[in-house]
Amino acid sequence: MAIERVAVLGSGSWGTAFAKVIADSGPEVVMWARRQEVAAEITETRVNSGYLPGISLPANLAATSDPAKALDGADAVVLAVPSQTLRVNLSAWKELLPPDATLVSLSKGVELGTLKRMSEVIREVAGVDESQVAVVSGPNLAKEIAVGQPTATVIACTDHDRAVDLQHACSNSYFRPYTNTDVVGCELGGACKNVIALACGMAAGMGYGDNTMASIITRGLAETARLGAALGADPLTFAGLAGLGDLVATCASPLSRNRSFGERLGKGDTLAQAQEAAHGQVAEGVKSCSSILELARAHDVDMPITEGVNGVCHDGLSVRDLGAALLGRDRKHERQ
Template identity: 65%
Template sequence: MRAVVMGAGSWGTAMAKVLADSGNDVKIWARRSDLVDQINSNHENSDYLPGITLPSGIRGVTSVAEALADTDLVVCAVPSQSLRGNLEQWREHLPADAILLSLAKGVETSTGMRMSEVIGEVTGFPARQIAVLTGPNLAKEIAQGQPAATVVACVDEDQAKRVQEAVATGYFRPYTNTDVIGCEIGGAAKNVIALACGMASGMGFGENTLATIITRGLAETIRLGMALGADITTLAGLAGIGDLVATCSSPLSRNRSFGARMGEGATLEEAQAATNGQVAEGVKSSSSVLALAELHGVEMPLTQAVHSVCHEGMSVPEMVSSLLGRSTKPEVYGPA
């Protein structure tokens, strides 16, 4: 398959490597010519994946038209809140029969749309040509060839199988799913819960606390997913609990690490400065996921708490106190 990865961050670069290792013809697009030169000359992206040697067949390009020409699979590897703007620039160059694969995990702040919905609205492509890839996929570990699994979701199972074949390698095992809603909600919500786990860790709390946050975060995700029509079994799998555990537990997770700095007392701006000016996806997603939940009458107290810390000036200790002070109730995972 002829594939192009639009975006040369850590996950986009790792996915380009996976596609090349699977035997595809791979291009990777980046705005910066110095990054493209580095990929073509040194077969490395030292800015985002230092120490990882990329297959020599990966070709870096800066031209959107060149990147998208004669392409079967377009991998959208830009942050969720910038996806719409990028798609508007790419739209006229997209091959009409290509599959568009989203790597972004989030809910658009301005519209409440999931990433597949944004892709469909901007490009006019039918849902059967839009897929998402999600799961416990930490970019550095996958780029190192460590064993991992993922989920390729598309409403058209045959198209999902085409992408599955394109990304399958000896170390990367893809499963298919037609529940796009469940896969996307799991991917968006877990970034917010990972921030909460990082904040708790930064305050010095241990494994009991983290297990509690992960489990209650899963309950929130299930409630929202079910309200939107997701299959609960999706959220019990790789796209739900699998992605949640990896993102909430690993220091390689930007959301977990970002939250930990805030738990140690850093402001949002200080935490951002410590991550080379990059804001964790969960910071913005805490607002958009919360708005989506409120629209559908779903209670998400952890998400509300993270939003309050990131956007309303609440301190992390105050967040913990507010959560512990909530009224006791039965443990339920359904709509109640």
């Protein structure tokens, strides 16, 4: 089914950038913004100055603060809110969702308390089959995409035809989407990379170089893949765009909120100081590290980097002690 109208619920950096991607690919796009003044600015000036200043948005992209208007007649609904607020937001919108619309998650995390992936939250709250839910994951730094720098991504859905429909709806000269049916692997890659990026940022803040970064990235990928294997993901997914691709971009780029947040911690900021410096931008890994660690423990999966990041963010562990703890672990085979 051709996707001609898309609702994007959320007007942050990634929601706005992805809305631009879709509009540049042809479909009509209506964004929902929580604040009416943001919706008015987008519609009237074609700019979202609070999140993507200086980026001109296409003429076929409008915005509203009324979710009913955004959702009316939508063939696909893109959910672009922080992972820990997805449930409450979707609960308020569920009666407005078009019955057969494809529900697309941009959120990357594991829900606190329930330990559910975002697609599982969507299925539960909206009361839809897994075949109606898709996720987008990959090396997708919002600012680079918004200015038209080439990138690729993965659209994962158990219904391959739906994934292909979405693929056509967001393919253009700078954005190349691939399809996948491994929703579990794509979601875990997207959630865990935020935590590993925090660790890379901490190391950078302490002045460590590329060897350290490469080691954290590689061992971070290993523990992500271990969790994926325990939950039934395809191991090859973690070698692709939603695994290694997203991990490298998020761990290496100063545009990454999680990397930047971790760097502040590595330089000596407290959690509160780092949050204040983020100016309202959400570093998903700060909260998700707790739920990912709990999920790993429930499946008897060893995730030492995630455990260490959780210790720094929530248990009073110093960044320097985290490094010592990781280096002092028992020696073992690389594949363990």
